[in-house]
Amino acid sequence: MAGTLYDFVEGDTNSVIRVTIINKQTRAVIDLTGATVRFRFSIDAGPLKVPVMTINAPATDGVCQYQFVVGDLTPGTMDAAIEVTFGDTTILSQLDQFKFQVRTKL
Numbered sequence: 001m002a003g004t005l006y007d008f009v010e011g012d013t014n015s016v017i018r019v020t021i022i023n024k025q026t027r028a029v030i031d032l033t034g035a036t037v038r039f040r041f042s043i044d045a046g047p048l049k050v051p052v053m054t055i056n057a058p059a060t061d062g063v064c065q066y067q068f069v070v071g072d073l074t075p076g077t078m079d080a081a082i083e084v085t086f087g088d089t090t091i092l093s094q095l096d097q098f099k100f101q102v103r104t105k106l
Contacts, residue, residue, distance in 0.1 A: 008068070010075050010105040018056075019067040019082060024095065029062035034087030039066040042079035043073075053082070056101060057086075071099045 017039065021030040028097050037053040049072065056063040064082075078100035084092040 008073050008102045009072055010102055012073055013068055016065050016067045020063040021084060031060045032062055032064060034060040036085045037064045038083045039080060041078050041085055043078045044076035049085055057068055073102050075102055078102055
């Protein structure tokens with residue numbers, strides 16, 4: 001989960017962010033079995049949104065995704081991070097935030 005720049009378009013609802021959760025030090029994939037993964041984001045320091053991501057099968061591959069919904073993508077710079085809550089209630093937060101640019105729909 002390293003800082004990355006993506007581009008999105010205002011109002012799109014078929015855009016998806018897909019990530020593989022890995023241990024930054026060992027580069028090993030983190031098993032998401034029994035976990036809840038949240039996509040925490042705000043645009044231009046606006047309200048924080050914290051939707052739950054879908055964990056792709058098999059959860060042992062550490063892949064999850066979020067499909068943006070109506071109202072998510074507004075023009076500006078989006079700061080975002082992934083947060084994993086494991087079945088034992090421990091939490092793993094992304095160290096380096098994502099930076100997304102959301103451009104105005106033409």
